[in-house]
Amino acid sequence: MTSQQDPLSPFAVPSLAILGGGPGGYEAAMVAASMGAEVTIVERAGLGGSAVLTDVVPSKTLIATAESMNRSVDSAELGVSFSGQDGDPKTIMRADLKLINERVLRLAKEQSTDIRNALEALGVRIVIGTGRLLDGRTIEVDRGETKEIVKADAVLISVGAHPRELATAQPDGERILNWTQLYDLDEMPEELIVVGSGVTGAEFASAFNGLGSRVTLISSREQVLPGEDSDAAAVLEHAFERRGLRVLSRSRAEAVERTENGVIVTLGDGSTVTGTHCLVCVGSIPNTKDIGLEAAGVELTSSGHIKVDGVSRTSAPNVYAAGDCTGVFALASVAAMQGRIAVAHMGGDGVRPLKLTQVSSNIFTSPEIASVGVSEADLASGKYQGDVVKLSLATNPRAKMRNVNEGFVKIIARKGSGTVIGGVVVGAGACELIFPIALAVTQKLHVDDVANTFTVYPSLSGSIAEAARRLHVHM
Structure with a gap:
């Protein structure tokens, strides 16, 4: 198989197999195919990975809807008023979560389709199934009824991560949720408890507050967004307070229990918080277990992330890695850059190592x-x-x-x-x-x-x- 367009320059590696079709994988595939390599992507869910299907695209679409409501609520100062109950926009605006989530998932699917079409136009072969490394140049793909062997001169691993769960707060997809399950809800949570005040927790707390939920954010730290700019965190906390979002700082959730009509969250001091739903945002775990990394000679960190250097090389020859599975920065932009850098290095093109001091990031709160x-x-x-x-x-x-x-x-x-x-x-x-x-x-x-x-x-x-x-x- 060859690329359907003339290569931009000779590629030092004739063939590349990519395990995982998220930003790190599909960006790498596009660059490698453009340079004349024979590229195969193995993806188990859909092109775009969790970034497009269950994480970045869905969450930011939801947040954009919440932001439109926030702007309307704050419009009185602009001279724009609402007719209805005392002119208070909060009493006459309602977010239909079923319709919101239908749009969220539709846009995610459309984005995934766009990525697939772009890859196929470049001649990239796409194999849907669960991949496992047999060695540093071979991936076995379980396609359900059949298995397929994919061999290549180089391999890029871009398998992403999944939500970390608490043993005492197991998600059921109805009342106790992780962030991938929010888009299955048909009704707006009346009282949402968010456990975890990092980026993901703060974003969803802000979004559902804007959509009309009564939100309580449980933070184990003194301030939300630990590790971020303290002045910025202070502004956000003030905005939360102004909008009626309650923050319980220096509080650690020990357990979440489902009740007949809601949830009870037990804190470290023995006190409890009740609500209709609980969203648990306590970090993520790399998808590096049982995918054959040991057989390929790929070393992991103590947290289970793949060790990489500045040009995305792993400890195994001709095996590269990109994205959340490397634990560098959990950002789609970083995953994409890691993928492009990997291809440049393996292809013998000019390459600049990843510089974390040049990475820009955004937290989509309000x-x-x-x-x-x-x-x-x-x-x-x-x-x-x-x-x-x-x-x-x-x-x-x-x-x-x-x-x-x-x-x-x-x-x-x-x-x-x-x-x-x-x-x-x-x-x-x-x-x-x-x-x-x-x-x-x-x-x-x-x-x-x-x-x-x-x-x-x-x-x-x-x-x-x-x-x-x-x-x-x-x-």
Whole structure:
């Protein structure tokens, strides 16, 4: 089999087998096929993996719906009113979870189909089944009634991860849920208890609060989003409080029990919290068990993740890995980059190792929280020397027009030189606003380069240029 288009350049590895069709796998397949390699993807569920089918695409679609309701609730300040019960939008708006979830799953399926069509157009062979490595160049695929052997000169493992469960809080898909089961619900949870205040827990707590559920978020830490920018976490907690979302900090869920009409969550101090549903978000486990990694000579970490270096190589010759199964960063963008880097390395193309200080990420709460590069915590630890400027979006004219009074722009520059090394954006559309800062970090731009670039007036990006101006280094 050959690619259906002319290769961009000679590929050093004639054939590539990919185990897992998530972002790491399908991005790698596209690049390798474009370079003339014979590519086979083995995927057990559907193209796009959990990122498209049960995680990123579904959750962010749900969150987009919640955000539309949040904007409507906050529209009174804009002079937009609702007729009905006292003009209170909360009393006349209702989210139909059945319709929302139908749309969520439809978009996920469409995205998966688009990915498959794009791969097939490049000549990639797709095998649906459960794959297992027999050695570093051979994958056995269980297709139900038949088995198939796939051999290749190189192998990329991109098998992802699945939700971690608590022994005392086993999901039943009805009242006690993990995040893959939310899209099977037909009715909005009246009282949702979310266990875990990391990124996933905070995102779903924010979304269901926006959709009309009464939400309680149980956090084992002092502040939500442990490990993230503390200023950003404080803004989010204030937004939660304003919207009636209850946060129980320094509380650990020990058990979740189903009752006749709901759930009871028992905390570490013996107290209990009751609700109609409980969503457990306590991390994930890599899908690396029983897939033949030992036979292939692939080493794992103590957490079960695949050990990789900066160019996605594992400990086994010609075996690479990408995505959540590597434990690098649980981000679809990182998985995709790892996959592309792996293909570049195995194909003899120019390659730059993955640099985690250049990774930009976004937390899709309301408001959103985006970050890139060096953090203030890194400065406090002495790892980096830097200067920080933080500008509240409350002073930004465009934000005022849109009734955005929460959030900020923060830029971190290397002390002395003025090179941009990090940044944080909190506010609506933070996932878009972080890009110019990420570009500055990646290209090692000076704060003056950012400050002297024209921005639209009025715009939220104007605050990025203003923050850079305030970091100007006098020469």
